[in-house]
Amino acid sequence: MAPLEDSADDPALFAYGGTWQVLGPFQIGTREATWGADPLEYVGGFRNLSYDPKAIFRSSLPTNGTAKWQLLEAAPFSTGSESATASLSVSYSNVDWEFLKVVYGWAAVQYQAWARGELNIGGNETQHIILHTDAILEYWVDDKHYFGGDYYTYRRAPPVLHLEPGTHKIDLRLVRDVRAFGGVLEPTIDVTVHAQQVTGTLELAKLGILVSDVVDGTLASSVASISLRNSGVDDIEIVGIHPSNSTHSLPSTNETSTVIVAGQTRPVAFNATLPNHNVSSVSYDITYRTLNGTPKSTLHVSQNLTHTSIYKPHKVTYLHPGGMVSYAMLRPPAKNATCRTGQSKLPVLLALHGAGLEADSPMVTSALDPVSDLCAWVLFPTGVTPWSGDDWHNWGFADVEAAIAAIPTWINHTGWTGPEIQVSHWIVSGHSNGGQGTWYALAHRPDKIIAAAPVSGYASIQKYVPYELWQPADPRRTAVISGSLNSYRHEMLMANVKGIPIQQQHGEVDDNVPAYNSRFLAQQLYLSGAQSDYNEVPTQNHWWDTVMTTPELVNFYYSQTSNEVALPRKLDDFTLIVGDPGDMGSKGGLKVKLLHDPAQYGKVEVKGHMIRTTNVMSLELDPTIWRETVTINGQDLDLGQANTQSGAPLTISYIGTDRASVTEDHTAMIERSGRQLGFMTAILRTRGPFVIRRSTVSNTSQVALQISRNLHQYFQADTLILPSPDDPRIQNTTGNVITLVIGGGLPDLSSDFPIRVGKMSCFVRDHQGRRQEYGEAARGAAFLRPLHDERLELVIWGADEEGLRQAARVVPMMTGVGHPDFVIFGKSAKWRGIEGALAMGFFDWKWEVTASSVVETGRH
Incomplete structure (x- = not known):
C-alpha cells in the first residue's frame, strides 16, 4: 500500500494525510x-480493497474499458x-466526455469513483468530532458505514464521531450529479471533508x-426554533428554555418531551x-440534563x-x-x-426561489422590488x-x-388594518427550480391558481438530466421506478392547467x-388544449438582474393581480390527469x-355533465359546482339525492364497477386514503x-x-428516536413512524398484510394471491403499512x-x-441496483399488491 503522506511538519491534534488513493x-x-449500483460491491466493496497500481477493474467509461488506482494530492x-x-x-482525462455527451447528453458526465484517505488524531484522549462531508453521499470511517452525507453542502446534521488517538481510514464514494455539479464545465468531482472538534455534550448545531x-x-410571529446537537455519548433531555436572566420557562411546541439521543x-x-x-x-438559556440524570446544565443562545x-x-x-419551525419572507400590500x-x-403572489438560495437572500426578496405597488x-x-x-x-x-396559512395569523398578531387576503387565490411565479415548482403548483392545485409565470424552469427531473446509464434492468423494474415518479412529470400533466x-x-x-x-412545455400545453404566452429573451443566460421583472x-x-376570476373556475370542457391523488388538488x-x-x-x-374516467376509483365533487345529475362512464347518478345541507363534498365511489354510488360518507370504502397515498414518499406527509x-438490537x-x-x-425535519417499539412515548405522537x-x-x-418478514425470511403475496417466499435470498426490505388517522409506518x-x-x-x-x-432487496442490489430487487411495486387502495408490481418467483 502506498504511504499516505502527512500534510504538516509539526504534529497537530487533527490532520488529514495529504495523499489520497482514488479508484x-x-x-x-x-x-x-x-x-447501490456500485460495481466494486461485486468484488467485496472498496473498503475491502487495498491500493494496487497494477490492478485493473472493468469499467464502461475509460479507454480500454479499465479503471485503475491513482494517487491524488488534497489541496488545499x-x-x-x-x-x-x-x-x-x-x-x-482517459474518458472522452465530449463524445459521450454527444450521444447521451448530460447523463454522460455523471459518474462515480472512490477515494481513500486518513485522518490522524493526536493527543492521548478520545476526541469528539463532527465530520462535514460536502458534496458526498456515502462514506466509511474505519469499519462504520454512513449513507446520506451532505450532497448539497447544507452542513446541518453531520455525524458525531468519537475517535481514539491514531490513524483512521476514510473511504469516500464520489458521485457526480449534474444538478449539483453542473453539466457544462469540466466534469470534475469536487468534495471537501472537514473534521471539527466538538464539546462532547449539548451544543448549538447552528x-x-x-x-x-x-x-x-x-415580532412578526412568536414561534422560534433552536437547532441543537448532542455530541456526547449519553442521551440528553431538554428541561426548559427561558429568556436569559429569567426563571420563567417557555413551553416547547413539540407534543412530547424533547429528548436528543x-x-x-x-x-x-x-x-x-x-x-x-x-x-x-434576544437571548435564551436552555436547561438540560442527561436522561434520568439530576444535575442540570445550561446552554446560552442569542440572536440579533x-x-x-x-x-x-x-x-x-x-x-x-x-x-418544526420554518419561515417565509412576506411583503404585505x-x-x-x-x-x-x-x-x-x-x-397571494408566490415567488418560488431557485436551488441553493435562501428565501431571505436579497437576490430573492429584491427580485420584485420594481413592482412594489x-x-x-x-x-x-x-x-x-x-x-x-x-x-x-x-x-x-x-x-x-403552511406559509400561506400563516398569513391570517400574522394579520391578527401584528394588528394589520390594510387589505384582507384571499388565501385560496394564488398567482405563482418562480425561477429555475422555482420555475419547476411553478409548474408543479399549476398541475397540482389548478383550482387555487389565478395565473402563473414559470421562469427558466425545467419540465421534469427526467427531462432535465436523462435517466441513461443506469445499470441494466428488466423493463418491468424500470417501469416501477418510472411509475413512482408519475406525479412529477409535468409534461404529462399539462391538460390540468387549461x-x-x-x-x-x-x-x-x-x-x-x-x-x-420551456419550449417543450409550451408545445405540450398547445397539444393539450391549453395556452401560454411564451417570451424567450435573446442573448440571456440563466440569470440576469431583471429576470423576474422583464416588461412582459x-x-x-x-x-x-386585478383579475376578477372566481375560483374554482366552472369549466364545461376539461381534462384532469392524476399521477398521485395524495398530492393532487x-x-x-x-x-x-x-x-x-x-x-x-x-x-x-369532462364535457358538461358527462364524465368519462380511466383508472379512477373514486371522485370528490364540489356541491357548489356539481348539482343534480352527472353521467359517469355511461351511468347516470343523481347528485340531488345526496344530503348536501352540510355543504360537504360529494364522493362518487366504486367507479368502473357495478356499485358506483354517491355519498357524503368519506370513510365507507376507504382503507388507504389521503396522506397515505403516493408511494413511499407519502411518509413525508407527516403531521408532527x-x-x-x-x-432492542443495539445494531x-x-x-x-x-x-x-x-x-x-435534507428536509430540516425533526425526529423522535425511541429505543424500543414499546416505548410509551409513541402513544403521544402524531407523526409518521419509521x-x-x-x-x-x-x-x-x-395477519393478512401481503408482506411478512421473519428472522431469516421474507414473503410477498402477489396480486393473484400467490405467496412468494424468498428465504435467505432476501437481505433487506422497505415497505409501507397503514396506521390510524391516515398515518403511515415505513418498515425497514x-x-x-x-x-x-x-x-x-431508500x-x-x-x-x-x-x-x-415496497422493495425486497437481494444481495446483488448492491452492484446491480434495481435489477437486484427480488420484488418491488405498489399497494392498491385495499393494501393489496398490484398487478403492475414485480414479484420475482423461484427464490427459496
Whole structure:
C-alpha cells in the first residue's frame, strides 16, 4: 500500500494525510446511487480493497474499458488543534466526455469513483468530532458505514464521531450529479471533508435562533426554533428554555418531551417574546440534563434581531406540518398598491426561489422590488431548505401552503388594518427550480391558481438530466421506478392547467436549464388544449438582474393581480390527469380520490355533465359546482339525492364497477386514503415529528441516527428516536413512524398484510394471491403499512445489520430516486441496483399488491 503522506511538519491534534488513493471512474445514472449500483460491491466493496497500481477493474467509461488506482494530492488542506480540512478535485482525462455527451447528453458526465484517505488524531484522549462531508453521499470511517452525507453542502446534521488517538481510514464514494455539479464545465468531482472538534455534550448545531423579524416594534410571529446537537455519548433531555436572566420557562411546541439521543441533531421549537419594542437582540438559556440524570446544565443562545417596516419583505416564522419551525419572507400590500375599485381581498403572489438560495437572500426578496405597488400579498417561501427539500413537491409544497396559512395569523398578531387576503387565490411565479415548482403548483392545485409565470424552469427531473446509464434492468423494474415518479412529470400533466393564464419566460442561451424545457412545455400545453404566452429573451443566460421583472412579466403581474376570476373556475370542457391523488388538488370542483392502479395515471374527461374516467376509483365533487345529475362512464347518478345541507363534498365511489354510488360518507370504502397515498414518499406527509422506533438490537441504533440525520439534513425535519417499539412515548405522537428491525420481532398490524418478514425470511403475496417466499435470498426490505388517522409506518427490515443498512438507503431523502411502496432487496442490489430487487411495486387502495408490481418467483 502506498504511504499516505502527512500534510504538516509539526504534529497537530487533527490532520488529514495529504495523499489520497482514488479508484474509478465507473458509470452511474441520475439519482441511481441510492439503490447501490456500485460495481466494486461485486468484488467485496472498496473498503475491502487495498491500493494496487497494477490492478485493473472493468469499467464502461475509460479507454480500454479499465479503471485503475491513482494517487491524488488534497489541496488545499489544513490541520490544527480544533479542526482539519481536505479538499479533493477528481477528474479523468482517459474518458472522452465530449463524445459521450454527444450521444447521451448530460447523463454522460455523471459518474462515480472512490477515494481513500486518513485522518490522524493526536493527543492521548478520545476526541469528539463532527465530520462535514460536502458534496458526498456515502462514506466509511474505519469499519462504520454512513449513507446520506451532505450532497448539497447544507452542513446541518453531520455525524458525531468519537475517535481514539491514531490513524483512521476514510473511504469516500464520489458521485457526480449534474444538478449539483453542473453539466457544462469540466466534469470534475469536487468534495471537501472537514473534521471539527466538538464539546462532547449539548451544543448549538447552528448559531443563533430562527426567529421572525420585528415589524414596527412587534415580532412578526412568536414561534422560534433552536437547532441543537448532542455530541456526547449519553442521551440528553431538554428541561426548559427561558429568556436569559429569567426563571420563567417557555413551553416547547413539540407534543412530547424533547429528548436528543447521543449523536442526534434536533430543531427545538418554542415561543419567543420581546422584553421591549426597541430591543436589538434576544437571548435564551436552555436547561438540560442527561436522561434520568439530576444535575442540570445550561446552554446560552442569542440572536440579533432585524427591525423593519411592516411594508417591506420580512421574515415570518410558522410551524411546518412536520412539527418544526420554518419561515417565509412576506411583503404585505403597499399603501399605494394599484388595486381595482372595490378590491378589498387580495390574492397571494408566490415567488418560488431557485436551488441553493435562501428565501431571505436579497437576490430573492429584491427580485420584485420594481413592482412594489402590486395589489397582492407577496410571499417568498423557503420550501424549508435552499433546495426546497424535495423540489417544491410534497415536503416543500406543504411548506408553501403552511406559509400561506400563516398569513391570517400574522394579520391578527401584528394588528394589520390594510387589505384582507384571499388565501385560496394564488398567482405563482418562480425561477429555475422555482420555475419547476411553478409548474408543479399549476398541475397540482389548478383550482387555487389565478395565473402563473414559470421562469427558466425545467419540465421534469427526467427531462432535465436523462435517466441513461443506469445499470441494466428488466423493463418491468424500470417501469416501477418510472411509475413512482408519475406525479412529477409535468409534461404529462399539462391538460390540468387549461383555462389558467400562463406567462412563460426563458433565456435563449441558458446553459443551466436549457430553453428546450420551456419550449417543450409550451408545445405540450398547445397539444393539450391549453395556452401560454411564451417570451424567450435573446442573448440571456440563466440569470440576469431583471429576470423576474422583464416588461412582459411586469405587465402580467399587474393584469393578473386585478383579475376578477372566481375560483374554482366552472369549466364545461376539461381534462384532469392524476399521477398521485395524495398530492393532487381539484380542477373544476372535481378531485380524484383513488386510482385503481396507483402506478398508472388516472384520467378524467369532462364535457358538461358527462364524465368519462380511466383508472379512477373514486371522485370528490364540489356541491357548489356539481348539482343534480352527472353521467359517469355511461351511468347516470343523481347528485340531488345526496344530503348536501352540510355543504360537504360529494364522493362518487366504486367507479368502473357495478356499485358506483354517491355519498357524503368519506370513510365507507376507504382503507388507504389521503396522506397515505403516493408511494413511499407519502411518509413525508407527516403531521408532527417523525418517530423512529428501533428494536432492542443495539445494531439498529446507528441506522436510526443515520435516518434522523438525513431527514434533518435534507428536509430540516425533526425526529423522535425511541429505543424500543414499546416505548410509551409513541402513544403521544402524531407523526409518521419509521420502524427498524433486524430478523424477527416486527409487530403484526394485521395477519393478512401481503408482506411478512421473519428472522431469516421474507414473503410477498402477489396480486393473484400467490405467496412468494424468498428465504435467505432476501437481505433487506422497505415497505409501507397503514396506521390510524391516515398515518403511515415505513418498515425497514434487514436479515442482518448489513441488510438493514441496505434497506435504509431508500428512506426518501432526494428527489428523482423513485420510491415505490415496497422493495425486497437481494444481495446483488448492491452492484446491480434495481435489477437486484427480488420484488418491488405498489399497494392498491385495499393494501393489496398490484398487478403492475414485480414479484420475482423461484427464490427459496
